[in-house]
Amino acid sequence: MDHFLRASLARELHARPFLRIGGSVALAHFAIYSDGDLAIHEELLRSLCRLTSLEVPAEGTTHYSARWNDEKQLKWERHTEFSTFTFVAQRHDVDYFSDLPSEHVPAEWFRGFEGKRFVAIRMELVSGDAAGAARQNVRQWIDGPVLVGSNVLGGGQAYCDWTVRPDGFSRFLVIDDGFREEQGGRLLQRLYEIETYRMMALLALPVARELGRSLDELQSALQPLMHSMDMSQGRRNDAELLVRLTHLAVRIESLAGSSGRFSASRAYEKLVLARIQELREERIEGMPTIAEFMERRFAPAMETCKTVWARHEQFAGRVARAVDLLRTRVNLAQEEDTTRLLEGMNQTARSQLRLQHAVEGLSVAAISYYVLSLTSVGFKALHTLHFPLDPELAEGLLIVPVVLLVMLTIRRSKGRHALRKSAMHPGENTTKPARTLG
Structure with a gap:
């Protein structure tokens, strides 16, 4: 009775559940990005499951959760362009950021995504009696140039410095001051999603810089063309300018292949801002919040991407309008040439018609002369035979x-010729040339 898509679409609401975490935990999060090897994501997951004795997921899986024991768990998600591996382990000591929750994974597996690790984050969620001491010694673990922190979700604090350390990881320290059930897992997930989506959004920045340089070159090429177009008076120059402008339009269009990257960047930016809003931040005196830090550092990069792409679209529109204007001018010149050609053809046709009338007149005169000459010979012969006839008077x-008879015969002959022509070409309007010439 149900549509075949109903079950899968209904499950989509529960496809990516939050982490279930209780107590203090250490977390390691990896985002894998490979532009040319999409199969690497599922291959890495299957390899991990085989190496660590986890159940291998079914083909086409987009999210996967599993536990090695009560204290270690894995969460994997497949996104459009990247995949993420999140390892979580219970923390029973206060030696934070000392060991990775993925230490039980063979080094062989980590070599599998060499060159494809796009995000690497270490997080510590501190709860219970150790939370107070950790809050007083944040700088012991988060010692970057800028300490960012805020009260979040009304029951804890989150600290970070957005710095990639020598071990390749950035760090987040989260203090649990009374999170309700599952709030700790949701907070950690939102924090590493902010960093992951931020990095994916910034993929458009190098593209924007390269596109900006290309637009500068095209802009310098367009200006002299527009000046030449304004000063050009010759039709030959117009045709040459049209070819050059069309070539420029092709180059602009070739740059439009970056549109997907910029569209994805805008989508990731919205996700970053949404995740920050979900933190419900409150300021800690003396340090910027995550939202403020992103506003100063992340927002300008996104504005650069938007500005460059808007500039590309405006420039493409300018070139398209210039091509249309020049093509219109070339078309008008061609129409003028065609009009002059048609006028020349009409004049030629009129001359031919006048010549034809003159020839017809001469034909009538010549035929009449020969007919009269023949009849004159006949009349003279009759006069010689003593017929009572004056040859000169009869002639x-x-x-x-005779002249009228010859004219009538010629017209009838032309009429029969026109009828035979119309019968052979029934779709041709034989009167049209006459109207045109008249």
């Missing part, structure tokens, strides 16, 4: 009838 009286 003079026949001039008008």
Whole structure:
């Protein structure tokens, strides 16, 4: 009875559950990005499961959770462009950031995503009696140039410095001051999603810089073309300018392949801002909040990407308008040439018609002359036979009838020729040339 998509779409609401965490934990989060090898994501997951004796997921899985024991768990998610591996282990001491929750994973597996690790984060969630001491010694573990922190979710604090340390990880320290059930797992997930989506959004920044340089070059090429277009008076120059402008438009269009990257960047930026808003931050005196830090450091990069892409679209529109204007001018010049050609053809046709009329007149005169000459010979022969007939008088009286008869014969012959032509070409309008010439 149900549509075949109903079950899968309904499960989508529960496809990516939050981490279930209780007490203090250490967390390691990796984001794997490979532009040219999409199969690496599932291959890494299957390899991890085989090496650590976890159940191998079904084909086409997009999210996966498993536990090695009560204290170690794995969460894997497949996104459109990247995948994430999150390892969580219970913490029973206060030696924070000393050991990774993924230490039981063979080094062979980590070599599998060499060159593809895009995000690496270490997090410590401190709860219970150790929370107070950790709060007083944040700088012991988070010692970057800028300490960012805030009260979050109304029951704890989150600290970070957004610095990649020599071991390749950035650090977050989260203090649990009374989180409700599952709030700790949600907070950790939101924090590493902020960093992951931020990095994915910034993928558009080097593209924007390269695109900006290309637009500078194209801009310098367009200015002299526009000046030449304004000063050009010759049709030959217009055709040459149109070719050059069209080539420039092709180069602009070739840069439009970056549109997908910029669209993805805007989507990731919205996710970052949404995750920050979900933290419900409150200021800790003396340090910027995550939202303020992102506003100063992340927002300008995103504005650069937006500005460069808007500039590309505006420039493409300018070139397209220039091509349309020049093509219109070339078309008008071609229409003027065509009009002059048609006028020349009409004049030629009129001359031919006048010549034809003159030839017809001469034909009538010549035929009439020969007919009258023949009749004159006949009349003279009859006069020699003593017929009572004056040859010269008879010839003079026949001039008008003979001329009229010849004219009538020629017109009838032309009429029959026109009828045969229309019968052979029934779709051709034989009167159209006459109207045009007239």
